[in-house]
Amino acid sequence: MKKILIVDDQEIIRQLLEISLRSDERQIFQAESGERAVQMAQEQRFDLMIVDLMMPGGMDGFETIEYLQKNAADKLCPFMILTAKDQQSERDRAASMGVLDYLVKPFKLDDLFATVDNLLAKG
Amino acid sequence: MAMRNNRAKVNRARRLLERRRSKTTKSVPNRVATGPKRSEAEERLGRGLSNGVLETLIQQRTRELTEVNERLKLSMVRCQRLDGRLRESEELFRSIFEQANAGMNTLTLGGRYLQVNPAFCDFVGYRREELQRLTVFDLTHPEDQVVTRERFDNIRKGTYEAFDYEKRFVRRDGKVVWGHVTSAWIFDDRRQPLYGIGLVQNITDRKEAEAELKRTLLSAREARTKIACILKSVGDGLIVTDVRQRIVLMNPSAEELLGVSFEQVVNRSITDPYVSSLLPEELRNALQCGDTDGRFEFELDDRQGRRLRAVQAQMSVIHDRDDQQGGVITALRDVSREREIDFMKTEFITTAAHELRTPLTSIRGFCEILLTRPELEEAQRLSMLTIINEQSETLARIVNDLLDLARIESGLGFVLQKAPCDLATLVTQATSHFSWNHDGHRFQVALAPDESVVHGDRAKLLQVLENVLSNAVKYSPRGGLVRITGQRNEDAFQMSIADQGIGMSDDQVQRIFDKFYRADTSNSAIEGVGLGMNIVQEIIKAHGGRIWVESCLGEGTIVHFTLPAGY
Numbered sequence: 001m002k003k004i005l006i007v008d009d010q011e012i013i014r015q016l017l018e019i020s021l022r023s024d025e026r027q028i029f030q031a032e033s034g035e036r037a038v039q040m041a042q043e044q045r046f047d048l049m050i051v052d053l054m055m056p057g058g059m060d061g062f063e064t065i066e067y068l069q070k071n072a073a074d075k076l077c078p079f080m081i082l083t084a085k086d087q088q089s090e091r092d093r094a095a096s097m098g099v100l101d102y103l104v105k106p107f108k109l110d111d112l113f114a115t116v117d118n119l120l121a122k123g
Numbered sequence: 124m125a126m127r128n129n130r131a132k133v134n135r136a137r138r139l140l141e142r143r144r145s146k147t148t149k150s151v152p153n154r155v156a157t158g159p160k161r162s163e164a165e166e167r168l169g170r171g172l173s174n175g176v177l178e179t180l181i182q183q184r185t186r187e188l189t190e191v192n193e194r195l196k197l198s199m200v201r202c203q204r205l206d207g208r209l210r211e212s213e214e215l216f217r218s219i220f221e222q223a224n225a226g227m228n229t230l231t232l233g234g235r236y237l238q239v240n241p242a243f244c245d246f247v248g249y250r251r252e253e254l255q256r257l258t259v260f261d262l263t264h265p266e267d268q269v270v271t272r273e274r275f276d277n278i279r280k281g282t283y284e285a286f287d288y289e290k291r292f293v294r295r296d297g298k299v300v301w302g303h304v305t306s307a308w309i310f311d312d313r314r315q316p317l318y319g320i321g322l323v324q325n326i327t328d329r330k331e332a333e334a335e336l337k338r339t340l341l342s343a344r345e346a347r348t349k350i351a352c353i354l355k356s357v358g359d360g361l362i363v364t365d366v367r368q369r370i371v372l373m374n375p376s377a378e379e380l381l382g383v384s385f386e387q388v389v390n391r392s393i394t395d396p397y398v399s400s401l402l403p404e405e406l407r408n409a410l411q412c413g414d415t416d417g418r419f420e421f422e423l424d425d426r427q428g429r430r431l432r433a434v435q436a437q438m439s440v441i442h443d444r445d446d447q448q449g450g451v452i453t454a455l456r457d458v459s460r461e462r463e464i465d466f467m468k469t470e471f472i473t474t475a476a477h478e479l480r481t482p483l484t485s486i487r488g489f490c491e492i493l494l495t496r497p498e499l500e501e502a503q504r505l506s507m508l509t510i511i512n513e514q515s516e517t518l519a520r521i522v523n524d525l526l527d528l529a530r531i532e533s534g535l536g537f538v539l540q541k542a543p544c545d546l547a548t549l550v551t552q553a554t555s556h557f558s559w560n561h562d563g564h565r566f567q568v569a570l571a572p573d574e575s576v577v578h579g580d581r582a583k584l585l586q587v588l589e590n591v592l593s594n595a596v597k598y599s600p601r602g603g604l605v606r607i608t609g610q611r612n613e614d615a616f617q618m619s620i621a622d623q624g625i626g627m628s629d630d631q632v633q634r635i636f637d638k639f640y641r642a643d644t645s646n647s648a649i650e651g652v653g654l655g656m657n658i659v660q661e662i663i664k665a666h667g668g669r670i671w672v673e674s675c676l677g678e679g680t681i682v683h684f685t686l687p688a689g690y
Binding site: 010012013015016019020054056084085086087104105106107108109 | 476477485487489492600
């Protein structure tokens with residue numbers, strides 16, 4: 001059973017991702033903020049984290065990934081970014097952090113499945 | 124022969140003597156100085172002199188008389204000559220008088236014209252006989268009466284023997300002409316003025332030219348003042364340099380923009396190290412290389428602790444009348460605001476794209492699921508369709524905002540379909556949008572249904588409420604109470620929407636109605652394209668209402684607006 005954590009402030013997007021990705025071999029978890037994701041990632045190890053960049057009130061996607069890379073290296077998993085931000089500066093920043101899978105909203109479900117399958121296979 | 128001649132001479136001499144004798148009472152000076160000799164001869168004649176002696180006397184006397192006669196002849200010739208000269212002189216005067224180009228006249232002390240020449244008649248447009256019935260004062264312009272009288276009085280008093288002045292005459296046809304009058308006066312033995320001889324030169328053309336020159340100078344001065352005023356008040360900074368690269372003009376806007384006073388640099392070359400040190404590098408370089416007719420932008424550091432300014436410079440060559448380069452004029456414009464708006468527009472496009480992407484993501488995602496998973500249960504399908512429907516409404520709202528913006532930008536404004544509508548009903552409708560996904564927020568509505576009727580466009584007012592309420596919800600991320608109150612004041616209805624959110628700083632409050640302005644750009648997760656409050660303000664204004672905001676950081680925000688009351 002693979003564990004996937006969805007980090008997005010928007011409930012509808014979390015719902016969409018959960019419905020799309022849920023299957024017998026996958027267990028889906030949701031975090032509505034960066035802080036919640038950090039907390040959950042320290043409690044258990046995930047096989048993949050799908051992270052939104054823009055989140056209100058606290059840590060954004062980059063900060064969340066950076067924090068986890070620094071402070072939870074032992075439980076580190078592959079990350080993929082799923083965001084509405086589509087600027088080269090953000091892609092560059094993600095790449096500099098070692099996150100190469102960057103999907104822009106709105107996405108095609110097939111693209112999402114392919115990326116997720118690929119990352120889970122690697123992991 | 125000789126005897127006869129002598130006798131004739133003697134006779135003549137006798138007659139002469141008789142005539143002399145009859146005139147002895149008159150003391151006429153002797154032109155022939157022979158008086159005493161004549162009386163001696165008389166005596167001798169009377170005494171009966173001898174013939175020989177007499178003969179000698181007669182001969183002597185005859186010689187004397189011949190001399191006298193010659194002298195008399197000479198005198199007569201002289202007299203004739205004098206008379207001729209006088210006549211010539213008189214004729215000369217007459218000829219000058221009649222033919223002179225300048226007006227001439229003779230006049231009495233009372234100002235009556237005695238004689239006038241044709242030039243004077245032409246000048247004043249009267250015939251000679253008419254003028255002889257008129258006086259100087261009849262022809263003098265009303266404004267010059269006093270000076271004219273003064274001149275005549277001076278002659279009468281004997282202060283002056285002549286005068287010379289410029290004055291206006293009124294012609295027979297009413298036209299006013301200028302004359303330069305020179306008048307010399309003839310006095311009798313008792314120093315009483317007899318008559319004056321006047322010379323009047325027509326100086327109308329000169330006077331008109333003078334007046335024209337004065338007018339031209341005046342209008343040139345006015346034009347110069349006007350140009351100076353324009354240069355002073357023009358909003359753009361202006362710097363003018365001459366061919367030798369000296370700063371010859373700098374208006375107050377340029378002084379303000381560059382933080383340099385014109386006096387510091389006036390007539391100094393831009394290559395002067397002192398001047399160079401005062402000007403920003405880009406401007407200095409451009410002015411020095413003289414690569415004109417160019418446009419460039421540069422930034423000004425805050426010399427006086429002001430914020431960074433973006434300045435656009437436009438250089439143009441000044442061509443003089445002969446099309447020679449006469450210098451360079453550089454216009455400086457503070458484009459900080461434009462650049463700021465450009466930046467906000469770019470931000471806006473990014474944000475708008477992002478805002479459109481979020482609902483689009485769920486619509487597209489759920490549609491794909493619905494299409495690819497026929498095994499889904501009916502309840503699940505329905506829930507997904509509901510989400511799609513709601514998200515498409517969000518999408519429509521954003522698109523409407525953009526269209527509103529386009530309409531406001533183009534100056535078309537809103538077309539309102541006004542009707543009486545109850546704000547209480549609209550509030551209920553607006554809050555229902557938020558109730559399902561914003562559980563943390565509570566809405567408290569205190570509006571009397573009958574009082575809250577206003578005259579307005581239902582759809583637009585709903586848009587206002589949705590915008591203000593969504594801000595109240597967005598900017599109070601930890602939930603809380605949103606209070607909606609309203610009261611009627613005379614012919615307006617005032618509504619207030621208060622939240623317990625993060626609030627705004629004074630600067631944020633000031634800019635809340637700016638286009639594209641988002642109170643917190645660092646928190647990009649706050650939904651909205653930054654048009655909301657600008658559109659809200661436009662809608663309220665279109666209704667003839669007013670909108671304002673009170674806010675306190677950390678305590679919350681209250682939005683107030685008024686609308687004309689309905690019936």
